[in-house]
Amino acid sequence: MRIKTAAKGDLDALCAIEAEAFNEDSFALTRQNFLYHIAKNRLFICKIGNKTAGYILLLLRKNSKKARVYSIAVKKEFGSQGVGFALLEKSFTYAKSIDKKGIKLEVNITNTRAIGLYEKSGFVKKGIISNYYPNGADAMLMEKIF
Ligand SMILES: CC(C)(COP(=O)(O)OP(=O)(O)OC[C@H]1O[C@@H](n2cnc3c(N)ncnc32)[C@H](O)[C@@H]1OP(=O)(O)O)[C@@H](O)C(=O)NCCC(=O)NCCS
Numbered sequence: 001m002r003i004k005t006a007a008k009g010d011l012d013a014l015c016a017i018e019a020e021a022f023n024e025d026s027f028a029l030t031r032q033n034f035l036y037h038i039a040k041n042r043l044f045i046c047k048i049g050n051k052t053a054g055y056i057l058l059l060l061r062k063n064s065k066k067a068r069v070y071s072i073a074v075k076k077e078f079g080s081q082g083v084g085f086a087l088l089e090k091s092f093t094y095a096k097s098i099d100k101k102g103i104k105l106e107v108n109i110t111n112t113r114a115i116g117l118y119e120k121s122g123f124v125k126k127g128i129i130s131n132y133y134p135n136g137a138d139a140m141l142m143e144k145i146f
Pocket residue numbers: 021070071072073074075078079080081082083084085086107108111112113114115116117118120
């Protein structure tokens with residue numbers, strides 16, 4: 001398992017992961033979105049052999065002391081192998097290296113699998129944001145301070 005920074009050549013693989021993970025969702029990232037984030041933010045991918053198993057997108061704002069996990073997804077065929085955990089660990093190391101003091105995220109309160117992974121990675125629940133998603137679903141705000 002290797003984690004590396006995504007480049008333009010990874011766009012096809014990123015779009016394939018996104019389509020599988022967030023097929024029905026209006027907020028799924030497009031090819032253009034990925035291209036933008038490759039240039040402006042930090043996108044890490046996990047390679048297993050020559051396949052791209054998953055990605056994590058970190059948003060980095062100069063005026064914020066915390067990084068934000070905007071999205072994370074792992075291909076079903078590589079699920080439950082620690083790929084999500086490894087992508088989060090890489091994000092912590094990177095965020096620390098650029099002097100961020102913590103990392104936050106929002107996750108659908110029904111996404112118990114993701115919430116379980118975040119808790120295992122040291123995130124704590126900070127509160128519920130009502131009506132956060134376009135379909136009216138609530139989000140759990142979670143945070144990890146380094
Ligand atoms: C959530 C997701 C990223 C997890 O990726 P993954 O590589 O399978 O996760 P890992 O193997 O690193 O870790 C899974 C951990 O989550 C937790 N977990 C697994 N299944 C769980 C469940 N049913 N309920 C609660 N926690 C669970 C466990 O702590 C597990 O660790 P373990 O395997 O040691 O028991 C992946 O399932 C995914 O892409 N889902 C669809 C997209 C998504 O929902 N993204 C998050 C919101 S943006």
